[in-house]
Amino acid sequence: xxxxxxxxxxxxxxxxxxxxxxxxxxxxxxxxxxxxxxxxxxxxxxxxxxxxxxxxxxxxxxxxxxxx
Ligand SMILES: [Zn+2]
Numbered sequence: 001x002x003x004x005x006x007x008x009x010x011x012x013x014x015x016x017x018x019x020x021x022x023x024x025x026x027x028x029x030x031x032x033x034x035x036x037x038x039x040x041x042x043x044x045x046x047x048x049x050x051x052x053x054x055x056x057x058x059x060x061x062x063x064x065x066x067x068x
Pocket of ligand 1: 005014021023025062
């Protein structure tokens, strides 16, 4: 049990459609972030990215982010 208020949880969708994130990563939102948009902004500061895959948006942690 944590003292953190329940907000949106944004977790990694894994390196591709058939593989799960090896680290089961999720963004740790800052105290003021409640909505998914705010949480994703926190994630971007930590190196998370959002991309389109097969017509839907997926969230990728720094580990699963495709190499440039
Ligand atoms: Zn990941």
